[in-house]
Amino acid sequence: MSTTVNQDLGDISEPESEYYGGDISELIQDYREPVIIGDGYFADQEGNPDEPQSTASDSTRSGGTVSDPSTSSLGKRKASSSSPSDIVERPLKRAYILDERTSRSDLPQDPGAPCIIAHCPRVQQLLENKQISKGVRYELARLVSTGKIAYRDLTESRIDALRGSNQEAARKVGSLFTGSDDTGNPAIDSAFAQELAAHLPWEELDREETALSQDPYAGIGNNPDIPGWYGGKVEFRGRLQAHTNGTIKSFKIVLDSCTLGTSCRFMRRFGSWSFIRVKIPLEIFHDPKNNLSLFFRKQFIIWGNVFRACYAKDDNVFFYWTNERFPPASPVPGRLSFEDFIMWHNPLKEEANAHQHMTKWASRTQLGFSNSIPGPRLLQEHLLIEPDIVNEKGSDMTDGCGLSSNSIHRFLLYQLSLESLPTAFQFRLAGNKGMLLLRDDASNASSRDDEMRAWVRPSQTKIQYPQGLALDPAMLTFDILRTSHMTSPSRLSTEVIINLAENGVPHSVFVELLKTSIREMVRGLTTWDGPDATFNLWMNVERAGGVLMARRAREAVGEARARGFSSRSPEEDELEDYDDEDDEADTPRSAPWWTDQISGCPSTLEETVMVLLDSGFHVKSCPILREKLNCVVTNKIENRTGNLRLTLEQSCIAFAVPDPFGVLGPEEIQIKSSRRNLKTNDGLLTDIILGDVLITRNPCKVGTDVRKVKAVDNPLLRNYVDVIVFSVQGHRRLIDWLAGGDYDGDKVLAMWALALVLPFENASEKLGSEPPGLDLSFTRDQEKGKAFLERTGGWETSKRMQAMQVYLLGALRDTSQVGKYSSMHVNTIYRRGYNHPLTVKLAYKFCRVLDAPKTGWRIRPETLSADLREYHHPSGPQWKAMEKSKKKSGKFRGSAINVPYLHRDGTSRWVHGRFIMDVLRDAAIKEKEYLLIEMDKIFKPLENGQADADLLRPWADAEAWAERGELAFVHRKKSDLKRIELHVQAIYDQNKAHFKNNSNTNSGVQFTGLPIEVRQDKLRSISKAFASGPPIEDLQTIPDAATLARYRASYAYKYDAEMNSRKGGWSRFPWNVALRELCLIKASALGPYKAVTSNFYERFRLVKRV
Missing domain, CATH: 2.40.40.20 (Barwin-like endoglucanases)
Known part of the structure; x- marks a missing residue:
């Protein structure tokens, strides 16, 4: 491998078109190249060697990675001067890079230079010799990529300790290298078994490895030997990180923890481990000079395996594990090359495919990455053609929807445990996509027999395969994306509200709709008296938070979308948008929104309220329930008045x-x-x-x-x-x-x-219809598949792959333009009017820019510059600034820059009075202020502040019990109760100190502002400590763990009430650590009650009494 920079990339990957060809200097960032010596060390300016720089690759340099010892020396040292094992014996130093920016700032980076995510020849050989499982290899690479371990830490004895299955060995990695305890505690694992099963991947990865080793098609489902199972459910993810040193920006890939997730056709067919999804942070993605298209054309190396970027979608890039090796050697047996993989999915040489534009051809790669579950497998002869209905003017009236036999729909009914037969479903099958509708045709006998048949229309066929060729079983297995379901009521987005208002609906209708929808919701959550009031409140809280559906979505993991489950309420879906760019913690994270099975305390406010209600607590007498419900109502008021979406x-x-x-x-x-x-x-x-x-x-x-x-x-x-x-x-x-x-x-x-x-x-x-002259604002890449094949036919494989990647990674070009045109369109609506010709033209420009990766239309630079001068505004309209501020922080902070908001042009004949969103904004602010004042009255603190006698009684009974009996026995009983007191008091102090420290952090982030996983982990650490003592074996007079738990919870409640007597008589402490036990005490004190397991309880749904 040469480290010489290739200065002529035009003949490598740039098609001869107005967009891709010619001068690409505006995409090039400052360039610098490190000096690499023979054994893979970086050299400083004195030529002193460093340990391999394993995690970074400059976006503007060609050699920022470990090179093949046998081919790369640059005359500094011969490869034979050191053995691979010498690498980890040297002390760690920071790599010094020779600054060649001045002489090379006009040169593009070399996509042929690999990016090392994790690689060391010595370690790679050990992993091979010890037959270390794929999950362990990935975990080691993750720790290397995050900088938590160095190659010298990967000694033979440690690697030897990691032999075994993924389930056995992968969880040892943390404790072995970072000191975190991920080896599993039987009691804890048992309590959290359902949660662990929903996100820990190791058992599933073992199952998938075993299945695919026996049958390469096992992962695609419909396997009689493994009924109900399919593969591709293990997600390997990474993220892009940018580092700036002066004017030099470099990128590196950091691997994230492996987890269970959604499946897709590619992962089922070739194995979960064959793909890595890399997330690009939005600030990098929207940087117009990010140069990502060049960076992602590199090889990416993990323990000698070569990954290449095969597709980009939005801010995600998908890597495929090729058959290449690093350093170059004979191909990996049993793996498809990069080109073979792409052609397996979408054969470019097939005539129908070759006549497509290359941008359109590349966009079809998405079909294999669509989140899906495998449905039934179809016989190839039962994949039939149904003509499209095209009217006399050439409009395709059935575009995208075919037909399918009743037997397929019945299969999905039972497979997905649906409530009723699905009328339609969204699918992928071979090269077809779209919807299939139940063929309920009495005249067609084949639609009523038991054979599975599908009738696809020509408009659904996106990829053609050679006629007469037997298709791969994966191609004949339905990829099920979604099944039909109808949701009601729904919410009106701001775009719909603006359209309705501009088409004649009076503003007063929307103001009344805003007030009515919010007040009905508030009324349902604040009506606590009357027949069945508690039951109705429970149902209203569940509905407001979408609790039951969210529970099912958590359990379904990667199948939630196909089953029609939603994991969050609408307000949470739209407002929750934090971006954690920090490295992951060493310790394993909890899965978001799962109940703490030690304390029994749910993670969401709504679920906590429901648990307290169905245990017998009442809002008028229980401070914690009162506070939680107050938070639920207040959050809903702020969300609904802040995001200006209206429930209809x-x-x-x-x-x-x-x-x-x-x-x-x-x-x-x-x-x-x-x-x-x-x-x-x-x-x-x-x-x-x-x-x-x-x-x-x-x-x-x-x-x-x-x-x-x-x-x-x-x-x-x-x-x-x-x-x-x-x-x-x-x-x-x-x-x-x-x-x-x-x-x-x-x-x-x-x-x-x-x-x-x-x-x-x-x-x-x-x-x-598109306004005339729209094409003048755009250029279009005209290259088609046939021309591409002719142009690249004689090229080297690596150059041809990079040429293909230009199209496959097309979504990484012009990444900032969608947001710009969306903002400009909003500005022009506000200033000039909704139906102004310039506003309409901007709307159609936005749609073309949005579809650019698959259509090839690109906005002309001079058009973009002119549009920005004419339509851009740094602050925009005030209603939009309010919406953006709410999404980021939940509170309106006003304009972040000292520029007045955009004003309406009253002279435009397309402007008719006040803008609807200004009217709604003012009405929402008034409604919010009114309702929050009312909530302060309704939820004012309880006056008496008396502790709950039912919760105090177990401890009082214990103290009375301790006074009875012989003196020696009394001493032992009192001693045991004292141990419980001291333990509870110690945990109380620990909890108080813990949250005091968290509230005084320099980051400015309060506890409730942290990501949910972080909050859960902090709370669970306290509840685990609370439940761990005092050890039952040290208590001579306490008969069993259940009695200990009861006494401990009751005393925690009593002690908390005493410690907070001047602050309302309570804090969250006893509920955070012992909610389940306190609820059990309350329910048993109120009268007859029924014990039920969590699995049953979480599926319970109340219905209104007739």
């Missing part, structure tokens, strides 16, 4: 599908649910909506993106439930009016509230 009872969201029988007329749809959960305008519940409705989808940028249509009930469509069926008649595909939608998995929001529907008027259809 008369609305639903579901997949859009085309009418399979053609019985719906133009501008007609059918909305039918499998349950009576759709609220009509008179407040009743129904399963079908009739009359005028408004429909829209995301994004909603121009006036025609919301459309008034008619909902009908057609008897032929009676079985098509939990979907919105669209007519296939008319001069244009109906869903195409909604931001160019199709039926490949688009979800549609339908609204039938009369206050919105009656005043709404459809916008001019002219707004639904």
